[in-house]
Amino acid sequence: MHITAALTETKGAPFTLAPLDLDDPRPGEVVVRLVSSGVCHTDLIVRDQWYPVPLPAVLGHEGAGVVETVGDGVTSVAPGDHVVLTFNSCGRCRMCVQGRTAYCDQFFARNFAGTRADGSTPLHRDSGDVHGVFFGQSSFATHALAGEGNVVKVDPAAPLELLGPLGCGVQTGAGGVLNTLRPPAGSSIAVFGAGSVGLSAVMAAVVAGCTTIVAVDLNEQRLELAKEVGATHVVNGAEGDTVERLREITGGLGVDYSLETTAVPAVLRQAVDALNQGGTCGLIGAAAPGTEASIDMSALLFGRSLRGIVEGDSVPQVFIPKLVDLYQQGRFPFDKLIRTYAFEDINQAVEDSEKGTTLKPVLTFEAFGNGGSL
Numbered sequence: 361m362h363i364t365a366a367l368t369e370t371k372g373a374p375f376t377l378a379p380l381d382l383d384d385p386r387p388g389e390v391v392v393r394l395v396s397s398g399v400c401h402t403d404l405i406v407r408d409q410w411y412p413v414p415l416p417a418v419l420g421h422e423g424a425g426v427v428e429t430v431g432d433g434v435t436s437v438a439p440g441d442h443v444v445l446t447f448n449s450c451g452r453c454r455m456c457v458q459g460r461t462a463y464c465d466q467f468f469a470r471n472f473a474g475t476r477a478d479g480s481t482p483l484h485r486d487s488g489d490v491h492g493v494f495f496g497q498s499s500f501a502t503h504a505l506a507g508e509g510n511v512v513k514v515d516p517a518a519p520l521e522l523l524g525p526l527g528c529g530v531q532t533g534a535g536g537v538l539n540t541l542r543p544p545a546g547s548s549i550a551v552f553g554a555g556s557v558g559l560s561a562v563m564a565a566v567v568a569g570c571t572t573i574v575a576v577d578l579n580e581q582r583l584e585l586a587k588e589v590g591a592t593h594v595v596n597g598a599e600g601d602t603v604e605r606l607r608e609i610t611g612g613l614g615v616d617y618s619l620e621t622t623a624v625p626a627v628l629r630q631a632v633d634a635l636n637q638g639g640t641c642g643l644i645g646a647a648a649p650g651t652e653a654s655i656d657m658s659a660l661l662f663g664r665s666l667r668g669i670v671e672g673d674s675v676p677q678v679f680i681p682k683l684v685d686l687y688q689q690g691r692f693p694f695d696k697l698i699r700t701y702a703f704e705d706i707n708q709a710v711e712d713s714e715k716g717t718t719l720k721p722v723l724t725f726e727a728f729g730n731g732g733s734l
Contacts, residue, residue, distance in 0.1 A: 460673070532671055543616060554579065559582075563589050578598050638662075
């Protein structure tokens with residue numbers, strides 16, 4: 361199949377649109393015609409080679425679209441189904457069989473290798489192969505080849521042009537609250553970083569029934585949006601002592617839960633120090649490998665805990681449809697985070713994201729005939 365894809369040719373290079381050939385699906389594989397694809401922080405740090413995905417490659421891992429063809433043995437989706445694409449997992453290892461697919465023993469091989477498990481890639485051009493199946497999809501393209509296990513069927517009434525970020529960023533922030541921390545109604549939480557992941561966590565805290573929800577950021581516009589989507593308090597981290605401010609908000613105790621989304625070591629320290637005794641901090645921010653942070657061991661000793669979180673501890677086939685339901689009920693307005701861009705404007709979307717002027721860029725494919733309706 362002939363497709364158009366945004367190529368990452370070399371470290372740090374701009375994305376370039378190019379024609380490629382995509383393989384037909386093998387057994388267990390699915391070809392999806394993309395309607396939209398979110399642009400995620402992980403795409404950009406891979407472009408910059410924080411994680412050594414081999415180049416040239418097609419990145420993108422927040423795709424949403426319509427199933428076009430399926431390989432032999434695929435039973436969970438059929439041509440015409442509306443789907444969200446998410447991370448890949450083996451489905452068979454010790455972690456997957458416990459329902460902890462985000463911690464699959466093969467997570468890095470299946471999401472960052474740039475090839476199928478057998479070393480092949482489904483993407484080709486005249487000059488040779490191009491690395492693909494990034495997060496099992498490579499959705500910066502008009503069509504993506506995915507595995508049945510990372511394709512999630514969704515309600516066809518939901519807007520595919522918005523749903524892509526549910527596959528990673530939105531599910532990560534929301535799942536960090538609803539699946540990992542699981543705060544009881546009436547509890548307090550501080551979310552450090554009011555980007556798309558952090559604000560997804562704020563909205564999830566509203567769903568969970570938290571009564572003190574504090575968003576911490578340096579950007580006043582983002583803090584205003586945090587209040588719009590449910591934060592009861594906001595703190596500008598550039599103004600005064602953030603930890604002391606959080607203690608004031610909670611009557612001197614500190615928060616029950618905190619979530620760190622920035623990948624800044626000093627902010628992680630604040631997120632732990634702001635906990636009350638017995639509190640839990642979830643770490644979501646993806647730092648460069650080797651990044652170290654300082655933690656007060658005596659603070660952890662008094663019942664506090666620090667927990668890393670990947671993909672919101674989600675089982676995507678269960679969690680993503682729940683988020684769609686919440687959105688359709690008006691209880692999870694993640695569309696407030698999104699600005700759409702035409703696929704050919706991918707570099708503008710990336711620039712706006714890196715400048716912080718757009719929270720969650722989403723690429724759309726109308727110019728390539730990929731609309732949201734069948």
